[in-house]
Amino acid sequence: MAEPMDKPKKPLHLFEGFGVELEYMIVQHDTLQVLPITDKLIYDEVGEYLSDVEFGDIAWSNELVLHVVELKTQGPVKSLVNLQEKFQKHVQKINSMLSKYNAMLLPTGAHPLMNPFTETKLWPHEHNAVYEAYNRIFDCRGHGWANLQSTHLNLPFYDDAEFEKLHAAIRVLLPIMPALSASTPILDGAITGLTDTRLEVYRKNQQKIPSITGKVVPEAVFSYAAYEQQVLQPMYREVAPYDPDGTLQEEFLNSRGAIARFERNTIEVRLLDIQESPLADLAILQAIVMVLQALIAERWVPLQELKSWHEDRLSAILLEVIAKGQEAILADKDYIRLFGYDCSEDCTVGELWKHLVQDVISLDEQPEVANALNIIVSRGNLSKRILTALGTAPTEEKIREVYQQLAVCLQKGGVFLQNEPC
Known part of the structure; x- marks a missing residue:
């Protein structure tokens, strides 16, 4: 709902620019209880309850709920x-400012102990009409609204020809992105059995109007006209009876895992859980960009083959990855072939990512980023590493202990591993 990339004076070509958004919870330092004080944080910085505070390259903004910045x-x-490094400086600045409230930022895509039905407070200030409309239609007290923090990646396209290539590549890569980014194995103080619980609740939180989220993987449409007709207009028609003022008749209503923003010529990837530090997030984002570049360059298969994949087939892979992460079995040999991987037996999504890291991902000049990505691919996504640290039946006390360690990783800018300092 926030606006991370203003439309440039002229559209950028593929990979000429990048927009990144990182969402964090504000919690009480000792108990990890969510604290609805984002407005106080912003007021302390600028003396007003603004939606956006700009600092040159980086800005802060509010979100739907008051405990997320x-x-x-x-x-x-x-x-x-x-x-x-730029994001990390702002994390530390905010943590310093929050110390007077005995508060801090907490990473991961969902709070492990929050009760959203009793602890949710919506942003009440500037631009809150959109939030009130969502709340009226969907009731935003729930994990799918009030307890999900993500990382967004915005990628530009110049015209329909570039949109076609970018959308085709993003669609086929979407199902396996969460294998790297899943960070939400716990909700309501219990292990859910899913690697990416945030995505599971996200895909269901607007079932009242199914066209808004669709199958999470967007439809196979590759021009502005087709997107308008097949994706946007059905969504606008379905929400209209619930939205008499037309507050939500905008591109941001689209909640697929990647959404086209023609008003600023970008596609926004939205299905990534946030990690334990900006370092880990940027490792994942750079890996995704390098694979997308290879797909668009037709390194393994022609563009036409990428375009042919139906969202139902891709969504089936995504659901397996939501459940099992890197351990998900890729039984669809045609899908594996899209990435040039020769797999005679059934292989896992983790094995496919290891292939991609070796084949197209080059981070030699960024040793810290390369190390972070290596940990994610070799030791498991953050969900798996959290579960390793928690054990099979964690108490609330143990959950708090592990998530306190994750907060330390965020402050220090490190990568989380059990029994190792960030």
Whole structure:
């Protein structure tokens, strides 16, 4: 719902710019209880209850709920290299400011102990009409609204020809992105059995109007006209009876895992859980960008083959990855072939990512980022590493202990591993 990339004076070509958004919870330092004080944080900085505070390359903004603050690039940046360092400085600045409230930022895509039905408070200030409309239609007290923090990646396209290539590549990569980014194995103080619980609740939180989220993987449409007709207009028609003022008749209503923003010529990837630090997030984002570049360059298969994949087939893979992460079995040999991987037996999504890291991902000049990605691919996504640290039947006390360690990782800018300092 926030606006991370203003439309440039002229559209950018593929990979000429990047927009990144990172969402964090504000919690009480000792108990980890969510604290609805994002407005106080912003007021302390600028003396007003604004939706956006700009600091050159990075901005802060509010989100739907008062316990979440978003850090984002202020307009497109030219490169993702070293971007984590800019985000990290703002994480530390905010933590310093929150100390007077005995509060801190907490990472991961969902709070493990929050009760959203009793603890949710919506943003009451500037631009809250949109939030009130969502709340009226869907009731935003629930994990799918009040307890999900994500990382968004905005990628530009110049015209329909570039949109076609970018949308085709993003659609086929979407199902396996959460294998790297899943960070939500716990809800309501219990292990859910899913690697990416945030995505599971996200895909169901607007079932009242199914066209808004669709199958999460967007439909096979590759031009502005087709997107308008097949994706946007059905959604606008279905929401209209619930939205008499037309507050939600905008592109941001679209809640697929990647949404086209023609008003600023970008596609926004939205299905990534946030990680334990900007370093880990930027490792994942750079890996995704390098694979997308290879797909668009037709490194393994022609563009026409990417375009032919129906969202139902891709969504089936996504659901397996939501459940099992890197351990998900890829039984669809045609899908594996899209990435040039020769797999005679059934292989896992984790094995496919290891192949991609070796084949197209080059981070040699960024040793910290390369190390973070190596940990994610070799030791498991953050969900798996959290579960390893928690054990099979964790108490609330143990959950707090592990998530306190994750908060330390966020403050230090490190990568989480059991029994190892960040």
